[in-house]
Amino acid sequence: MVSDDVRYKLVFNGEISGEDLTSVKNNLAALLRIDPDTIERMFQGKPIVIKKDLDIGAALKYQFTFERSGAICKVVPMVVAPVTSGEEFIAPAPVPDGSSDAKPSPSLPALTQPRKIRCPRCLFEQSEANVCISCGIVVKKYVPPKKSFVISMGQYAQAGGTPGSSMSRRAYLGLLLLAVLIVFASGRFNSVIPGMQKDVQKLLADEAVRASAGLPKDVDPNTRLESVAAGPDKLLTYNFTMRKLSASNLDLERFRQSMMSKLRPQVCSDKVTGPFLQKGATIVYAYDGYDGNPIAKISFIQAKCP
Numbered sequence: 001m002v003s004d005d006v007r008y009k010l011v012f013n014g015e016i017s018g019e020d021l022t023s024v025k026n027n028l029a030a031l032l033r034i035d036p037d038t039i040e041r042m043f044q045g046k047p048i049v050i051k052k053d054l055d056i057g058a059a060l061k062y063q064f065t066f067e068r069s070g071a072i073c074k075v076v077p078m079v080v081a082p083v084t085s086g087e088e089f090i091a092p093a094p095v096p097d098g099s100s101d102a103k104p105s106p107s108l109p110a111l112t113q114p115r116k117i118r119c120p121r122c123l124f125e126q127s128e129a130n131v132c133i134s135c136g137i138v139v140k141k142y143v144p145p146k147k148s149f150v151i152s153m154g155q156y157a158q159a160g161g162t163p164g165s166s167m168s169r170r171a172y173l174g175l176l177l178l179a180v181l182i183v184f185a186s187g188r189f190n191s192v193i194p195g196m197q198k199d200v201q202k203l204l205a206d207e208a209v210r211a212s213a214g215l216p217k218d219v220d221p222n223t224r225l226e227s228v229a230a231g232p233d234k235l236l237t238y239n240f241t242m243r244k245l246s247a248s249n250l251d252l253e254r255f256r257q258s259m260m261s262k263l264r265p266q267v268c269s270d271k272v273t274g275p276f277l278q279k280g281a282t283i284v285y286a287y288d289g290y291d292g293n294p295i296a297k298i299s300f301i302q303a304k305c306p
Contacts, residue, residue: 246289
């Protein structure tokens, strides 16, 4: 339902996400497998094209991988800006999903194969770098989660306490509260990983504008796509009209469940909506009847994808 005619490019202007500049340069050198001189050229404030002629799905994957190294790159529609004065093409970024189309730039000399490391958190194997490109942790700073500490009344009694006494109950409750606090703190600290907060709202807005071109249009003899809207927050909504149906002549819940089962595999695997779901967006299909009254609104999130 969504056209993928528009092609995109990844542009880097030397911006980083707040980490140490030297660490970011080292991460990029390992990620792109290029020499230090080329890395320095990338940080001269001049726009550098990392990868071009991509569909939106591949562009988002490249951007996600690139940003985990601590650098910020932009996804730019080539149909809007096919050529920008002063841009320089350096080298393609590695393909995030491991496909074989990542080739070194012919203008760069061949380099020695970098040493491999395995992430201590997700066990992903990659070229040596400070940041894991799979889960985003700083490898050298990673601390394994602490084991929960919970003592039962039976264990306390075996250690010399008397379960029936008020003192033992207070001690047990105190230990239990301490255990809860330890587990809670451990979860909070482990959830804070390096890297910038991915903001896809602008990309969602751009996609809504692009997908709305030429609307309304018929999807099938009974369904017309009226509009595509972005927001609020990370929301992308496709608005449809059912030509021959209305809320008054439908079992609404049965319609919603049937459409959800039919649409979920398509939305989760689509080249456009799939990557947006992976970045925390919500995709909504809203259906109105021919009389203008709402029939169903079906939401999709990454957690519900097969």
